[in-house]
Amino acid sequence: MDDTGAEVAFAGRSNVGKSSAINAITSRKALARTSKTPGRTQQIIFFRLDDHFRLVDLPGYGYAKVPAALQQHWEKTVQRYLEERKTLRALILPVDCRREPTAPDRKLIEWCATADLPIHILLTKCDKLGRGKRLQALRDANKFLQGIPLVTTQLFSATQSIGVDEARERIAELLSQKA
Ligand SMILES: Nc1nc2c(ncn2[C@@H]2O[C@H](COP(=O)(O)OP(=O)(O)OP(=O)(O)O)[C@@H](O)[C@H]2O)c(=O)[nH]1
Numbered sequence: 001m002d003d004t005g006a007e008v009a010f011a012g013r014s015n016v017g018k019s020s021a022i023n024a025i026t027s028r029k030a031l032a033r034t035s036k037t038p039g040r041t042q043q044i045i046f047f048r049l050d051d052h053f054r055l056v057d058l059p060g061y062g063y064a065k066v067p068a069a070l071q072q073h074w075e076k077t078v079q080r081y082l083e084e085r086k087t088l089r090a091l092i093l094p095v096d097c098r099r100e101p102t103a104p105d106r107k108l109i110e111w112c113a114t115a116d117l118p119i120h121i122l123l124t125k126c127d128k129l130g131r132g133k134r135l136q137a138l139r140d141a142n143k144f145l146q147g148i149p150l151v152t153t154q155l156f157s158a159t160q161s162i163g164v165d166e167a168r169e170r171i172a173e174l175l176s177q178k179a
């Protein structure tokens, strides 16, 4: 994939809804393949938005049933991509709004802070919570992330189209930042 222009990458736990989020944000139902089986996205997949901008679907991490060797291969692939990709402007990290960020989520958040890479967290599957609990989840996440630079958060649901416009706006902003 060419190394000009700009891109944001979707990273996160396996089955958290990365591919579904890409489809909702691009309004294309079957662009990124989604699945009930964790581990669906096994390679780095680039989606062109236009001549300059791309969204990137990264393989998920942390799915216990995946053989250790394969899991390590994914981690290396993602790590190398994050370290070497010059056109990467930000990471989009979907996190299940009903759960605490996992250890690898936190590692990624710390890594981005160290690398000065902005990170936008989608508190996803928020259709599973009522309104009050949703707002509480957002407050809890912001409290958890307090003091970490370059992090933004929002509620998101791919199935109920919650927060899709907000995510699009944030992504447009992140893509248009200077390198
Ligand atoms: N209720 C609900 N379900 C969702 C939402 N987003 C995704 N899902 C479901 O979660 C499952 C996993 O979604 P994917 O988008 O394939 O997840 P992924 O993170 O790309 O998974 P991997 O590619 O395996 O890492 C599917 O069954 C989706 O239908 C959401 O916002 N709400």
Ligand SMILES: [Mg+2]
Binding pocket: 018, 019, 020, 033, 034, 040, 041, 057
């Ligand atoms: Mg996927």
